[in-house]
Amino acid sequence: MLLLERRQVNSRLMQYASPILALVLTLITGFLIFLGLDRDPVEGLRHFFITPISDAIGWAELGLKAAPLLLCAAGLTVCYRAKLWNIGAEGHFLMGAVGATIVALQIGESSGFWVLPLVLLAGIVFGALWSAIAAFLKTHFHCNEILTTIMLNYIALNLLLFCVHGPLKDPYGFSFPQSAMFGDSALLPMLIPGTRLHIGLLFAVLAAVAVGVLFARTFIGFQLKVLGEDEQAAQFAGFPRKRLIWFAFLVAGGLAGLAGASEVTGPIGQLVPQVSPGYGYTAIIVVFMGRMKAVGLILASALLALTFLGGEMMQIAMNLPKAMTGLFQGLLLFYLLACDAFIHYRVRLKHKPVAESRPASTPVATQES
Amino acid sequence: MELDMIVNILSATVVAGTPLLMVALGELICERSGVLNLGQEGMMLIGAVAGFAAVFATGSLLAGVIVGMLAGVAMSLLFGFMAITLAANQYAAGLALTIFGTGLSAFIGADYVGKTIDGFTKIAIPGLSDIPVLGPVLFNHDLLVYVSLGLFVAVYVFLRHSRGGLLLRAVGESPESANANGLPVLLIRYLAVSFGGALAGLAGAYLSLAYTPLWTEGMTAGRGWIALALVVFATWRPVRVLLGAYLFGLASILHLVLQGFGWDISPELLAMLPYVVTVVVLVLLSANPTRTRLHTPLSIGQPYRPNR
Numbered sequence: 001m002l003l004l005e006r007r008q009v010n011s012r013l014m015q016y017a018s019p020i021l022a023l024v025l026t027l028i029t030g031f032l033i034f035l036g037l038d039r040d041p042v043e044g045l046r047h048f049f050i051t052p053i054s055d056a057i058g059w060a061e062l063g064l065k066a067a068p069l070l071l072c073a074a075g076l077t078v079c080y081r082a083k084l085w086n087i088g089a090e091g092h093f094l095m096g097a098v099g100a101t102i103v104a105l106q107i108g109e110s111s112g113f114w115v116l117p118l119v120l121l122a123g124i125v126f127g128a129l130w131s132a133i134a135a136f137l138k139t140h141f142h143c144n145e146i147l148t149t150i151m152l153n154y155i156a157l158n159l160l161l162f163c164v165h166g167p168l169k170d171p172y173g174f175s176f177p178q179s180a181m182f183g184d185s186a187l188l189p190m191l192i193p194g195t196r197l198h199i200g201l202l203f204a205v206l207a208a209v210a211v212g213v214l215f216a217r218t219f220i221g222f223q224l225k226v227l228g229e230d231e232q233a234a235q236f237a238g239f240p241r242k243r244l245i246w247f248a249f250l251v252a253g254g255l256a257g258l259a260g261a262s263e264v265t266g267p268i269g270q271l272v273p274q275v276s277p278g279y280g281y282t283a284i285i286v287v288f289m290g291r292m293k294a295v296g297l298i299l300a301s302a303l304l305a306l307t308f309l310g311g312e313m314m315q316i317a318m319n320l321p322k323a324m325t326g327l328f329q330g331l332l333l334f335y336l337l338a339c340d341a342f343i344h345y346r347v348r349l350k351h352k353p354v355a356e357s358r359p360a361s362t363p364v365a366t367q368e369s
Numbered sequence: 370m371e372l373d374m375i376v377n378i379l380s381a382t383v384v385a386g387t388p389l390l391m392v393a394l395g396e397l398i399c400e401r402s403g404v405l406n407l408g409q410e411g412m413m414l415i416g417a418v419a420g421f422a423a424v425f426a427t428g429s430l431l432a433g434v435i436v437g438m439l440a441g442v443a444m445s446l447l448f449g450f451m452a453i454t455l456a457a458n459q460y461a462a463g464l465a466l467t468i469f470g471t472g473l474s475a476f477i478g479a480d481y482v483g484k485t486i487d488g489f490t491k492i493a494i495p496g497l498s499d500i501p502v503l504g505p506v507l508f509n510h511d512l513l514v515y516v517s518l519g520l521f522v523a524v525y526v527f528l529r530h531s532r533g534g535l536l537l538r539a540v541g542e543s544p545e546s547a548n549a550n551g552l553p554v555l556l557i558r559y560l561a562v563s564f565g566g567a568l569a570g571l572a573g574a575y576l577s578l579a580y581t582p583l584w585t586e587g588m589t590a591g592r593g594w595i596a597l598a599l600v601v602f603a604t605w606r607p608v609r610v611l612l613g614a615y616l617f618g619l620a621s622i623l624h625l626v627l628q629g630f631g632w633d634i635s636p637e638l639l640a641m642l643p644y645v646v647t648v649v650v651l652v653l654l655s656a657n658p659t660r661t662r663l664h665t666p667l668s669i670g671q672p673y674r675p676n677r
Binding site: 085146151 | 407411451457461462468469472586590591595598601635638640652655656658661
């Protein structure tokens with residue numbers, strides 16, 4: 001019989017060991033999956049986790065994929081610390097991309113140092129406005145933010161599809177549903193010449209650090225933490241609950257919007273329907289893996305960026321579905337949650353105590369697993 | 370509007386509402402036990418792909434339905450292990466289930482894209498289906514529509530008039546006192562979660578075997594999430610779940626209706642409708658927090674660990 005016993009103090013060791021343990025368990029499961037598919041598991045795991053980053057270009061691609069994840073995750077962290085379950089990063093991201101595109105297409109070929117900041121700002125504003133809907137519904141109508149943000153994700157996706165099929169469609173695009181290419185001055189400068197890595201990665205790292213500082217050093221960060229840990233205490237202390245909710249949602253929306261804007265002004269250079277391979281959803285895993293701390297978020301976003309590259313590599317090198325990405329991401333999150341249980345609990349193996357065999361009046365204290 | 374058209378719309382509404390009814394009834398039981406499972410979307414997708422694969426392999430629709438349901442149960446047990454045994458955060462575990470289910474279903478389903486099967490066909494109930502208006506709306510559907518109505522009756526009777534339903538509600542309202550009274554809280558929660566998984570799997574199988582007999586990636590299109598909103602909308606009561614499911618079913622075919630009227634609205638904007646309706650309904654219902662709170666199972670979302 002497996003017994004979970006509450007620890008007196010949360011285990012600090014498990015706090016940090018748990019993500020690593022989760023990764024190891026995911027690798028073991030991946031090994032078994034490849035065995036089950038009748039493929040060489042060593043080769044499979046190598047192609048998934050190592051081949052994509054075996055050269056400098058690969059590392060640049062990793063940074064390229066990690067940047068939007070990190071931006072979205074940094075924003076979500078502000079919400080999740082306050083136990084605001086914003087699932088809407090995907091929608092904020094898509095609307096950010098749409099907003100940046102609208103402005104970039106208006107500007108066209110005009111040049112000037114102000115063009116790019118304006119385009120990025122449009123992305124931030126659109127993302128924040130989209131997020132503000134959920135904040136408004138929560139503060140004024142007590143709507144569950146999980147459900148509203150999810151619905152807003154689907155609505156945002158359909159709005160984006162509407163835009164690329166309609167008003168933002170490239171008139172010279174051979175009827176492909178995509179926008180015109182942006183002018184040169186609306187494109188993000190490259191970080192490393194010869195690769196596709198752009199300065200969006202710097203924004204992302206900066207955002208992660210800023211969120212770290214927010215919670216470590218500022219009063220508003222403290223208020224958010226209290227709101228998350230004990231809402232009644234926050235109320236008792238007179239913290240402005242509504243204003244804190246608005247703050248968290250606007251930051252999350254703005255950062256995810258910036259991520260969307262960086263995608264269309266970075267590697268893609270135009271708005272396309274598949275602008276996000278699910279960055280907003282994957283960012284949720286990044287937040288949990290990264291322990292809501294700057295360094296953790298950076299490491300976790302790199303790891304999950306790798307799952308996107310690995311999925312693509314599966315398709316190219318092993319003729320397996322790209323969907324392996326989602327499979328590994330889901331496994332990683334599952335194992336993480338399972339391992340996290342041991343932050344609060346320790347496991348004890350125990351023989352069935354005599355008291356257990358008494359009839360139904362005995363409170364059931366254990367659960368077989 | 371002509372009567373024929375109204376009948377067609379209502380009949381299509383019942384069909385579109387059926388998967389929502391199935392998954393929402395499952396989630397209703399689950400939430401009544403105090404467990405919030407956000408993984409409905411993932412379980413539906415797994416049920417859809419597993420059911421489709423089973424029919425493709427065996428040619429038997431019954432096998433498809435059973436495999437779809439079992440796949441849903443297997444997924445829900447994964448969630449149960451996290452959320453009940455390990456007392457993990459229910460929100461995170463449910464999200465994990467959806468992310469995992471979306472990935473796994475796309476992975477399994479990659480081989481089945483573009484393949485076809487013979488799905489469920491309509492069975493007109495003799496006699497009843499000849500009633501004007503009511504007949505074609507209610508009694509000329511595939512077998513699973515009738516099954517969903519049977520499930521509704523079963524859930525209604527179970528919750529209102531059975532000892533099991535009483536125990537379930539006791540666990541959802543106060544696991545502590547249920548435990549003190551000797552109820553196996555965790556076991557009851559496992560059963561409720563499994564029931565939710567079975568019905569989500571069934572709802573998924575309905576989509577891939579009856580609604581559109583084929584498999585496409587992400588074919589549930591957010592129905593699992595809409596069902597979660599539906600349970601809130603229904604304030605955890607079965608009759609309202611039934612009405613709500615058909616209301617949302619209507620919203621999801623409304624774009625077909627409007628196109629039928631020749632309204633010149635882009636299909637992408639119309640495709641938004643069910644999600645917009647869901648938000649609007651959430652606003653209308655949540656605006657009065659005391660009323661919602663009155664019916665919410667008290668322990669919902671909180672993991673329970675018996676002392677010791």
